[in-house]
Amino acid sequence: MHLAVTNLSDSGKLLLMVEGLLAFAVVIALILGIATLVERRGGRRVAWLFVLPTLFLLLVGLIYPTLKTIQRSLYDAGGQQFIGVDNYLSIFASSEQLVVLRNTFLWVVVTPFVATAVGLVYAILVDGARGEAFAKSLIFLPMAISFVGASIIWKFVYEYRQASAPQIGLLNQVLVWFGQEPQQFLIKSPMNTFFLIVVMIWIQAGFAMTILSASIKAIPSEITEAARLDGVSAMQMFRFVTLPSIRPSVVVVLTTIAIGCLKVFDIIRTMTGGSFDTSVVANEFYSQSFSAGNPGLGAALAVLLFVLVIPIVIYNIRQMRASEGQ
Amino acid sequence: MTTTTPPLDAAVASPVKTRRGRTSGEIAKKQLSSPWASLAAVVLAALWTLPTFGLLVTSFRPEADIKKSGWWTFFTNPTFSLENYQKVLGGSGSDNLAPYFVNSLVITIPAVLAPILIASLAAYAFAWMDFRGKNFLFVTVFALQVVPIQVTLIPLLSLYVNLGIAGTYWAVWLSHTMFALPLAVFLLHNFMREIPGELIEAARMDGAGHVTIFFKLMLPMLTPALAAFGIYQFLWVWNDLLVALTFAGSSKAVAPMTVALFNLTGTRGSAWQLLSSGAFVSIIVPVLVFVFLQRYFVRGLLAGSVKG
Numbered sequence: 332m333h334l335a336v337t338n339l340s341d342s343g344k345l346l347l348m349v350e351g352l353l354a355f356a357v358v359i360a361l362i363l364g365i366a367t368l369v370e371r372r373g374g375r376r377v378a379w380l381f382v383l384p385t386l387f388l389l390l391v392g393l394i395y396p397t398l399k400t401i402q403r404s405l406y407d408a409g410g411q412q413f414i415g416v417d418n419y420l421s422i423f424a425s426s427e428q429l430v431v432l433r434n435t436f437l438w439v440v441v442t443p444f445v446a447t448a449v450g451l452v453y454a455i456l457v458d459g460a461r462g463e464a465f466a467k468s469l470i471f472l473p474m475a476i477s478f479v480g481a482s483i484i485w486k487f488v489y490e491y492r493q494a495s496a497p498q499i500g501l502l503n504q505v506l507v508w509f510g511q512e513p514q515q516f517l518i519k520s521p522m523n524t525f526f527l528i529v530v531m532i533w534i535q536a537g538f539a540m541t542i543l544s545a546s547i548k549a550i551p552s553e554i555t556e557a558a559r560l561d562g563v564s565a566m567q568m569f570r571f572v573t574l575p576s577i578r579p580s581v582v583v584v585l586t587t588i589a590i591g592c593l594k595v596f597d598i599i600r601t602m603t604g605g606s607f608d609t610s611v612v613a614n615e616f617y618s619q620s621f622s623a624g625n626p627g628l629g630a631a632l633a634v635l636l637f638v639l640v641i642p643i644v645i646y647n648i649r650q651m652r653a654s655e656g657q
Numbered sequence: 658m659t660t661t662t663p664p665l666d667a668a669v670a671s672p673v674k675t676r677r678g679r680t681s682g683e684i685a686k687k688q689l690s691s692p693w694a695s696l697a698a699v700v701l702a703a704l705w706t707l708p709t710f711g712l713l714v715t716s717f718r719p720e721a722d723i724k725k726s727g728w729w730t731f732f733t734n735p736t737f738s739l740e741n742y743q744k745v746l747g748g749s750g751s752d753n754l755a756p757y758f759v760n761s762l763v764i765t766i767p768a769v770l771a772p773i774l775i776a777s778l779a780a781y782a783f784a785w786m787d788f789r790g791k792n793f794l795f796v797t798v799f800a801l802q803v804v805p806i807q808v809t810l811i812p813l814l815s816l817y818v819n820l821g822i823a824g825t826y827w828a829v830w831l832s833h834t835m836f837a838l839p840l841a842v843f844l845l846h847n848f849m850r851e852i853p854g855e856l857i858e859a860a861r862m863d864g865a866g867h868v869t870i871f872f873k874l875m876l877p878m879l880t881p882a883l884a885a886f887g888i889y890q891f892l893w894v895w896n897d898l899l900v901a902l903t904f905a906g907s908s909k910a911v912a913p914m915t916v917a918l919f920n921l922t923g924t925r926g927s928a929w930q931l932l933s934s935g936a937f938v939s940i941i942v943p944v945l946v947f948v949f950l951q952r953y954f955v956r957g958l959l960a961g962s963v964k965g
Contacts, residue, residue, distance in 0.1 A: 339910055341759045348763040355771050363868050370866045377867055381782035384775045385838055392835025393801050396809035456698040469702045475943040477896030479915045483936045484708045499727045501711055594805055597898040601919050616807050633807040644803045
């Protein structure tokens with residue numbers, strides 16, 4: 332197999348892919364062949380062969396590396412000197428890292444609520460309207476676009492030219508139309524973090540809308556008709572009927588987006604690279620590990636991410652079960 | 658833990674109205690004096706569409722015009738050119754993104770197929786076979802969903818370096834497969850549990866082995882679930898930056914479109930003629946999947962939204 336690829340033609344690459352798929356097929360066929368033999372002989376261990384590939388890959392790909400990273404986070408930049416929890420302490424001590432934590436906090440708190448609010452409002456606005464499916468797909472479409480693609484789209488919206496030159500970014504042109512000075516949206520801290528958050532809201536609102544719309548449509552019509560006969564106003568309907576009925580879904584949406592925000596990397600990497608005080612934990616992990624030459628601190632940041640994700644995931648799963656129980 | 662199907666899935670699969678009559682949302686809206694509601698919906702839709710639309714228009718404008726005027730002037734002074742697309746799809750030197758597009762395909766196809774098959778095997782065992790430690794192992798696999806991939810990257814990279822596969826497709830395929838498994842096993846297990854046990858019992862009575870049942874009975878019945886997960890995984894891999902950046906590097910030999918575009922924003926951040934057309938070449942694939950397989954697409958996306 333050509334493991335060391337340097338410069339291949341397209342057909343050469345496709346050939347590599349076929350090779351990869353064949354190798355994979357051979358391994359699986361082998362395992363299933365053995366399983367068939369074991370079963371014919373009345374063996375009871377056949378289930379182990381079914382779970383073997385999964386368990387092996389998870390052990391090598393997730394469990395071992397996680398333990399290794401936790402260990403690495405207790406060593407210094409060079410990896411020779413054991414320094415205990417010093418890496419963790421420096422996350423909470425150095426002013427640079429505190430900015431990273433502040434930004435992560437902003438991302439996790441602002442994005443879920445705004446994206447969910449937009450998604451919910453839009454779901455209600457288009458509910459039952461003509462062309463509902465099309466209207467929804469407009470909001471949903473950003474979910475299909477990569478974070479890198481979305482970042483390019485928004486970088487272009489924020490593009491800055493000097494006031495004397497014609498603007499090519501939409502947002503600055505709008506400012507100019509209103510007689511304002513054009514701004515460098517991605518450079519001025521701390522507002523630049525909010526302009527990055529806008530990109531995530533743009534992506535996640537479609538997710539919120541889809542889930543909440545399905546949830547709204549699942550409210551039994553008896554309840555809404557009864558409320559209507561009682562003569563409730565639109566706001567009362569929302570406040571006392573719609574919102575309580577979809578509460579579990581709202582929580583699931585909020586927590587799911589929050590988890591996504593904790594791990595956000597691509598948007599920051601593509602739009603600012605973490606400069607101008609916009610870095611977050613997931614981006615800082617990458618910088619420290621791969622460019623700033625401090626994999627010890629990088630490992631500690633990765634572990635911190637892990638620790639922050641756990642409670643939200645547990646809460647999320649509980650809410651999913653609760654909403655299912657309804 | 659045994660039979661939890663994500664609630665989202667059931668909810669989304671039936672976006673039909675509940676019985677007859679209006680939903681609460683409709684009523685809330687009706688009373689919100691409809692013209693204002695419509696206006697608000699149109700404004701939101703426009704806000705959400707304009708950024709993409711602007712870049713799309715830009716991708717069809719000549720380079721000189723992109724640099725000296727905004728895309729909105731296209732409507733008063735239309736100039737049209739396919740040159741940007743010709744450059745990114747077959748131009749010379751660093752402008753040509755076609756090799757990266759091929760890389761995206763070569764990375765994505767095995768990275769979707771492999772975890773589906775591996776996870777279905779395990780899911781079948783967890784759903785319909787008995788073995789010691791089954792519950793413990795299933796809970797473990799399920800719990801591994803919380804591991805952020807960042808935690809695994811550096812040790813995995815050293816492992817790949819030792820194996821001599823760092824910077825090859827193998828490293829990327831393996832990583833995506835590993836990272837997909839906890840969610841895939843969990844979801845497919847839930848779908849498999851929904852298949853009536855009598856069917857499997859009957860097949861066992863007829864003397865069919867588990868391997869036969871898996872291929873002849875399970876996989877065909879699970880096609881919608883496999884498609885939903887497959888599309889979810891396809892999107893995840895096609896749109897991924899972090900895994901590719903770490904394991905494939907930036908070389909033309911292996912790096913996918915996302916990495917190429919990312920590097921382009923870093924090195925030539927104002928080359929909007931390339932960024933716009935390149936972004937759309939990359940975006941068009943998932944958008945086509947979205948348009949043609951919307952039902953599976955939404956199901957898959959929602960079912961897997963917790964991953965990462």
